[in-house]
Amino acid sequence: MAPNFPEVQGGGSLILAWQVRNKRVLVIGGGEVAAGRILNLLNADAKVTVVSPRSGLNDEVAYRIAQNAVIYHDRVFEASDLDDPEITMVMTAVDDPVASSQIWKLCKERRIAANIADVPPECDFYFGSVHRDGPLQIMVSTNGNGPKMANIVRRRIAATLPENIGAAITKVGMLRRKLRVVAPGDEEGPKRMKWMSKVCVQWSLEDLCDMEEQDMEELLRSYAPDQIPSYSQVKLKEEPGVWEFDGSFGWACVV
Ligand SMILES: C[C@@]1(CC(=O)O)C2=NC(=C\c3[nH]c(c(CCC(=O)O)c3CC(=O)O)Cc3[nH]c(c(CC(=O)O)c3CCC(=O)O)/C=C3\N/C(=C\2)[C@@H](CCC(=O)O)[C@]3(C)CC(=O)O)/[C@H]1CCC(=O)O
Numbered sequence: 001m002a003p004n005f006p007e008v009q010g011g012g013s014l015i016l017a018w019q020v021r022n023k024r025v026l027v028i029g030g031g032e033v034a035a036g037r038i039l040n041l042l043n044a045d046a047k048v049t050v051v052s053p054r055s056g057l058n059d060e061v062a063y064r065i066a067q068n069a070v071i072y073h074d075r076v077f078e079a080s081d082l083d084d085p086e087i088t089m090v091m092t093a094v095d096d097p098v099a100s101s102q103i104w105k106l107c108k109e110r111r112i113a114a115n116i117a118d119v120p121p122e123c124d125f126y127f128g129s130v131h132r133d134g135p136l137q138i139m140v141s142t143n144g145n146g147p148k149m150a151n152i153v154r155r156r157i158a159a160t161l162p163e164n165i166g167a168a169i170t171k172v173g174m175l176r177r178k179l180r181v182v183a184p185g186d187e188e189g190p191k192r193m194k195w196m197s198k199v200c201v202q203w204s205l206e207d208l209c210d211m212e213e214q215d216m217e218e219l220l221r222s223y224a225p226d227q228i229p230s231y232s233q234v235k236l237k238e239e240p241g242v243w244e245f246d247g248s249f250g251w252a253c254v255v
Pocket residue numbers: 036115116117118119120123125126127128129130140141142143144145146147148149150151154
């Protein structure tokens with residue numbers, strides 16, 4: 001009998017949320033594609049170096065350079081650009097396939113992860129179509145089958161989301177950090193996770209979005225008894241005793 005484990009479906013990508021904050025990433029090229037790469041990197045708080053002749057700069061890339069958002073070298077790529085040991089990743093977006101392939105080979109020699117735009121066999125990772133709303137990021141990949149389709153699917157997904165989902169997630173992030181203060185320590189982990197999951201399930205997205213800091217404090221009082229008060233109980237500041245666990249299970253036998 002086949003075991004009841006998930007079936008392996010090869011041919012996909014490993015989709016990750018790569019933490020490039022404060023890490024150096026080299027972008028080669030300064031055209032339209034580079035502008036998108038640079039924005040993605042700055043959104044992820046990376047330290048970005050751009051190499052491209054000024055004559056080929058797109059307006060957006062020129063703006064990032066003028067804003068000092070990136071370090072800029074006004075010339076074509078040189079092999080020594082890869083000498084900086086800080087570089088964790090390379091992206092090329094140049095209209096010169098020979099230069100692209102040369103850069104790919106040099107990156108492989110140095111074991112630096114690289115994306116060569118539009119050359120799938122020369123990519124350690126692909127980009128995807130990304131929806132962003134505050135802390136929420138949704139990436140759609142078609143694994144090289146149809147980049148424009150990725151764009152269409154991403155827009156379709158984004159259109160189904162509640163308008164305030166990003167704000168709700170930001171609030172939940174605050175609540176989780178507060179919970180770690182109220183209930184610190186590894187031994188509390190399983191209880192913390194269960195309580196947090198229950199809050200997310202029992203409160204609606206709209207409730208979570210409306211949650212203010214004082215509501216969070218109130219809600220956290222339910223952690224020890226492990227009974228989640230409803231949004232209105234917290235919001236209307238009902239007597240804590242109404243929802244606080246008193247040792248009964250919501251009913252009592254009067255004898
Ligand atoms: C998602 C997105 C992210 C980004 O780059 O930011 C992205 N391409 C986007 C747009 C786009 N790219 C192309 C078109 C023309 C229409 C079309 O072909 O559909 C359009 C549409 C447009 O321009 O509107 C041409 C194209 N792209 C690749 C090839 C080479 C090939 O297929 O062999 C060719 C030339 C094909 C040819 O010559 O015919 C290859 C790749 N492009 C990828 C990502 C990776 C796979 C992602 C996936 O499969 O999901 C991969 C493998 C490598 C990589 O570059 O990382 C971004 C949309 C972002 C957004 O708008 O939301």
